[in-house]
Amino acid sequence: MTKTARASENLLAMNEALILGSLRQHELTDAADALNVQLQREITQRKQLETTLRESEQRYRVLFELGPLAVYSCDVAGNIQNFNRRSAELWGREPVLGDIDERFCGSFKLFRPDGSFLPHEQCPMAEVLSGKIPEARDVEALIERPDGSRIFVVANIRPLKNQRGEITGAINCFYDITERKEAEQRQQLLTDELAHRSKNLLAVIQAVASRSLSGTRSLAEAREVLSQRIHALARSQSALAAEGFRGAQVAEIIRLEFEGFSGRVTASGPDVILHPRLAQTFTLVIHELATNASKYGALSLADGAVVIVWSIEGEHGAARFRFQWQECGGPPVVPPTRQGFGRILLERAAAQDFGTSPNINFAPEGLVYEIDAPLSAVEVAGGGIRAKSGNGKVNRVAGIVK
Amino acid sequence: MIFAGRRVLVVEDEFLVSLTTIEFLECAGCEVVGPATTVAMAMQFVETEFLDAAVLDINISGDTIWPVAEALRRKGVPCLFLSAYSPLSEIPELFKVAPRLEKPLEQKSLLCHLSAIWGAECEPVSP
Numbered sequence: 001m002t003k004t005a006r007a008s009e010n011l012l013a014m015n016e017a018l019i020l021g022s023l024r025q026h027e028l029t030d031a032a033d034a035l036n037v038q039l040q041r042e043i044t045q046r047k048q049l050e051t052t053l054r055e056s057e058q059r060y061r062v063l064f065e066l067g068p069l070a071v072y073s074c075d076v077a078g079n080i081q082n083f084n085r086r087s088a089e090l091w092g093r094e095p096v097l098g099d100i101d102e103r104f105c106g107s108f109k110l111f112r113p114d115g116s117f118l119p120h121e122q123c124p125m126a127e128v129l130s131g132k133i134p135e136a137r138d139v140e141a142l143i144e145r146p147d148g149s150r151i152f153v154v155a156n157i158r159p160l161k162n163q164r165g166e167i168t169g170a171i172n173c174f175y176d177i178t179e180r181k182e183a184e185q186r187q188q189l190l191t192d193e194l195a196h197r198s199k200n201l202l203a204v205i206q207a208v209a210s211r212s213l214s215g216t217r218s219l220a221e222a223r224e225v226l227s228q229r230i231h232a233l234a235r236s237q238s239a240l241a242a243e244g245f246r247g248a249q250v251a252e253i254i255r256l257e258f259e260g261f262s263g264r265v266t267a268s269g270p271d272v273i274l275h276p277r278l279a280q281t282f283t284l285v286i287h288e289l290a291t292n293a294s295k296y297g298a299l300s301l302a303d304g305a306v307v308i309v310w311s312i313e314g315e316h317g318a319a320r321f322r323f324q325w326q327e328c329g330g331p332p333v334v335p336p337t338r339q340g341f342g343r344i345l346l347e348r349a350a351a352q353d354f355g356t357s358p359n360i361n362f363a364p365e366g367l368v369y370e371i372d373a374p375l376s377a378v379e380v381a382g383g384g385i386r387a388k389s390g391n392g393k394v395n396r397v398a399g400i401v402k
Numbered sequence: 403m404i405f406a407g408r409r410v411l412v413v414e415d416e417f418l419v420s421l422t423t424i425e426f427l428e429c430a431g432c433e434v435v436g437p438a439t440t441v442a443m444a445m446q447f448v449e450t451e452f453l454d455a456a457v458l459d460i461n462i463s464g465d466t467i468w469p470v471a472e473a474l475r476r477k478g479v480p481c482l483f484l485s486a487y488s489p490l491s492e493i494p495e496l497f498k499v500a501p502r503l504e505k506p507l508e509q510k511s512l513l514c515h516l517s518a519i520w521g522a523e524c525e526p527v528s529p
Contacts, residue, residue: 192489199486200419203505207418210425277416284418344421352417352439 068175070153073160075169078103078129090153090176092145104129105172111142111150128157128170135159140177152181197245197276201237204280205230211341228291229284232257236283240276247380248279250310250323257286264299269310271384272321278378281345281353288342289325289369298330298366305329312375319375327366335362354378404522405430405513411456412437413444413470414484415463419505423457423484426509432516439463444470453479455519457512460485460493468494480519482512 064071070090072083080095083106088094095106104126110118120126124136136157144150155174159167212226235256239248250272258265274282290299290306298304310323327333336343346369351357354373361368375383410432414420420437427434435451438444440463447453448470456474458467460483471481475496483497486505490498501515 196486199505200416203419203422203486203507204416206506207421210422281417349417352420352437 070174071171072106073169073171074104074125074129076129076167078126080104080106081169087174090143090151090174092143092147092149107143108146109144111144113140113142113152115142124155124157125170125172128159129167131159131167136172151176151178153177193245201233201280205233208233208284208341211344215340216338229287232283232287233280236280239283240279243273245276246382247273247275248283249273249384250282253279253283253286254308257283257290264304265306265308267308269308269323270312272310272312272375272378273380273382273384274378275380278353281349284345285350288345289367292342293327293330293367296331297333298327301330303329304366314375317376321371321373321375321378323371325367325369327368330366333362333364333367403431404517404520405432408432408454408516408520409435409452410516411435411444411447411451411453411458411474411479413439413456413462413467414459415439415461416459419459422507423512426507426512427457429509430513430516441465441467441470445473448473448477448479453477455479455516456481458483466492468497471497471500482515482519 064084067084068086070084070087072087073081075081079100080097080102082097083095087106091106091108093106093108095102104120105123107120110120110123112118118141123141124133124139127133128136136155139155139157141153141155142150143153153174154177155172157170157172160169160171162168208229209226212229213222215222217225236248236253239252239256242252243249250269251267253274254267258267293299293304293306298306305328307326307328308324309326310321313320313322346358346360350371354371355377356371356373359368359370359372361370408431410427412420412423412427412434414423414437424434424437435447435453436444438447444458444462444467453474456470456479458471458481460467467483471483474481481497481500483493483500483502484505484507485502493502501519503511503515
């Protein structure tokens with residue numbers, strides 16, 4: 001072959017190679033382009049997923065933080081992984097994440113509802129993590145905070161599991177039910193109190209009935225006397241109800257007794273709230289004095305009158321309650337000879353319940369009945385509204401001043 | 403008669419309620435010691451008086467009667483508890499088995515329990 005022919009062949013071969021190479025390059029470029037488009041699509045998809053995930057996570061995070069529920073989670077070993085603001089509020093503290101001495105619960109101390117101590121290692125979270133219980137549903141517990149205060153909570157715990165069904169951790173949602181518990185306790189106290197008062201009142205009626213029906217009265221007269229005394233007791237209940245049963249106002253007891261009466265009785269004195277125990281006795285005493293006054297005393301005559309005055313003398317521990325019933329304008333006073341229930345009420349009942357014997361003076365001008373007792377023995381704690389010095393607001397019992 | 407001359411301490415802070423208890427006891431022939439209206443007063447009676455039994459109101463002027471009951475128990479004086487309403491949970495373990503009566507007091511019931519305390523037979527109380 002000549003040199004020229006060989007050179008020509010070489011040129012042709014190189015040309016072919018170039019063309020093939022160029023074709024190949026186009027293929028590769030096309031392939032690269034296609035891959036590029038695919039990649040772009042995948043990247044966009046991935047970015048969208050990430051955005052969706054981030055938004056979703058953000059939503060849950062906001063829910064987690066702002067929700068009224070306290071939420072926290074632990075890993076299978078019991079290490080607290082995260083907790084929301086509400087948990088920290090209820091615990092009264094923030095546990096140190098990853099601290100192995102602070103496992104299962106972020107509270108300072110835990111107690112069972114009956115008050116017995118519950119170590120963190122035995123709490124419901126620990127039991128769910130160990131598989132001892134499958135879950136905790138509406139479990140009650142007492143959380144003690146670092147400042148010593150305690151709150152009642154209800155907890156719900158669910159385990160977290162991996163694809164093989166093994167427990168990897170757990171989430172606890174709990175909330176404060178202290179107010180509900182306190183309401184339940186108040187309710188129980190009220191019920192107990194109510195039962196106590198009813199039985200007590202019946203015991204008093206039993207005593208009054210027994211004494212009113214014994215003695216030398218005719219049955220008809222006894223029945224009338226008993227009926228009147230029971231009504232007096234009913235009035236003492238009204239006076240007690242007016243103060244929410246914590247006690248009864250002296251003024252109210254007197255006002256109720258004389259509601260049916262027409263004038264000639266004046267009464268005045270400061271706010272004094274008698275202890276419920278004394279309220280009943282005092283009502284019966286006032287009723288007895290009023291009944292006697294209308295039968296034999298000042299109120300049995302048109303010109304007769306009764307003046308009732310009470311006051312508080314002295315201050316604080318030395319304060320005394322002074323009460324006086326004074327009759328005038330009635331028939332000449334004759335001391336009673338009979339030691340009936342009425343006299344037992346006026347003398348012994350008052351003496352025992354007020355702590356000091358009353359002074360009964362059968363003065364010829366009119367009966368005088370006086371009580372002088374320490375205020376602390378007579379009035380409920382918290383008592384009536386009075387100015388610091390003096391007697392403050394004075395009650396003039398309305399409707400019976402003439 | 404099982405009741406004649408027996409000395410019974412009555413602890414009750416409400417006068418009218420104590421009247422009933424005292425009446426029932428005296429009618430039966432017992433001698434009533436008291437009534438004591440406070441724990442302090444009751445303790446004094448426990449120290450100074452010879453007693454065959456005691457009828458104790460559980461709530462006395464804001465206090466509970468348990469210190470008095472304990473003192474009586476140490477002296478071997480049987481107790482009977484009286485209350486308008488006392489949940490079992492509030493009664494100390496030691497006194498849960500002691501006879502407990504509710505107010506208002508029933509005469510038959512009181513006397514029956516006292517007979518039992520003093521070792522005599524007692525007629526069944528109608529329910």
